[in-house]
Amino acid sequence: MSISRAEVIKIAELARLHFSDAELDEFTAQFQRILDYIEQLKRVNIKGVEPTSHVSLTPDFEKFLFREDEVRPSLPVEESLSNAPDPGEGHFRVPKVL
């Protein structure tokens, strides 16, 4: 699978990353090498194979997924804001969205 510089720019946009021109060139080359290596997965016969997401699911896992909907202590507001770059009064401040 060949990847173009234009496609790399599109992916960067999706990932909310910005690259300089020099970085884009270096990156596109590295990306291509890695993608070339990954291509070998196409050789594997996956017909009828189910995907794995949780690799060690126990048969009774569903019993433990939910709890009663009762209010419990959670992180207080001041602590939630303690690492905020621009804390407001009980909220996070950001530049204008529009």
Added chain:
Amino acid sequence: MNLKSAGEIREAVSQKKASAVEMAKAALARIEAADSVLRAFITVEPERVLARACEVDRLVGRSESNLPLAGVPIAVKDNICTRDLRTTCGSKILEDFIPPYNATAIERLERAGAVVIGKANCDEFAMGSSTENSAFQVTRNPFDLERVAGGSSGGSAVAVATGMAPLALGSETGGSVRQPASFCNVLGLKPTYGRISRYGLVAFASSLDNIGLFATTPRDMAVLLSIIAGRDEHDATSAPVPVPDYAAEIGRSVRGMRLGIPREYFGAGLDLAVKSIIDAALRNAEFLGCELVEVSLPHTEYAIADYYIIAPAEASSNLARYDAVRYGYRVSDPQDLSEMYKRSRSFGFGAEVKRRIMIGTYALSSGYYEAYYGRAMRVRTLIKHDFEKAFEGVDALLTPVSPTPAFRIGEKVDDPLAMYLSDIYTVTANLAGIPALSLPCGFTPQGLPVGLQIMGNQFQEGTVLRLAEAYFQAFPVAPPPLKV
């Protein structure tokens, strides 16, 4: 400082022959003496450490307390949240992050009387195999200062290898505990996926991440595992499987154990010096009364490609949270929200992290999801089945941990693919979710450590630890002197 085991420290402190404060001071002194060269730690706060040690001494004073890790210093990889103690994940983007909570593993350790001695250096967001991707410093190998400690949990491995702490927590997504353990002559365990709660472990790839353990003896490791393992309601993926007393069973005989030797782990690419040490280790295992059986794990050759789709894909999702809104680095005077996101992330993340986010974003993007991530999840099933089939006939598997001993600092940093290939024997256990341990088993003629990998079936940490203990007692390794 004498390399005292966790068990010895715990005995001495519980019986009041030594205090937790003395033990902490000895650990801090060792760090003071050696860490300016080794750079194993990002954050050490001596006052906080001593205050905590005092608290442990007070608890020991109350006769009704039973603290299985009383006064034991423990290093914690810097991607595990420690309340009020800076946690950077080896990244500029979290350089000033102070977690408002403890990881569950930390809560359990502290309830057992352990003393967190400092936050250990690691590759940024656990992405790397050498600790060279840390935004702050490179951790050096204590047996050859021009070589890497391994990664991503390099700092934790070195802390234990050099007597700064008898125990350490690390994390594994593709081998990041076992590989540095094998490079630094200590034991490193990756448990079964879900065995230890991931709550508070900063997420890299959620279906692959594990907290892992470093120790100098199998018994110490068994005690630590029993303390931190177990179902946690804060982590829905944690396993509702009872936690045995791993130390109680550890001395049982291994005579008659069937040990599989997978042929795919002994082929081209395995360094000859490493191979000869591992071959000797296999013969040692036979002396213990174990039976060696050749097995095959046919999808091994696809494991790295499989891993390098799944892990980056999940990472691209997990690292989307670093958007400069609630925490982390924010660029000054952004024009608008979009610029704030892009410039903060681009400046805050290092090259390898950005590379993996990009690969992952691509693999999950519309039109490519099924061809890459969907396919990779199915290949993962096949890799998992390979192990299930093998374990029908054997109790454990023995292989090398790494194809080479510790490589030179700078040697692989410019070739991402070469760096990825160093995980070739370790990623399979993460993909299959099985427990795997690296056990020191010798040194190369150049004086570099080599680790033997013991893999067990899911939730069979007991079997893995028993075999490790039998080998450890029968075939002790005499290391060359540390460089520091």
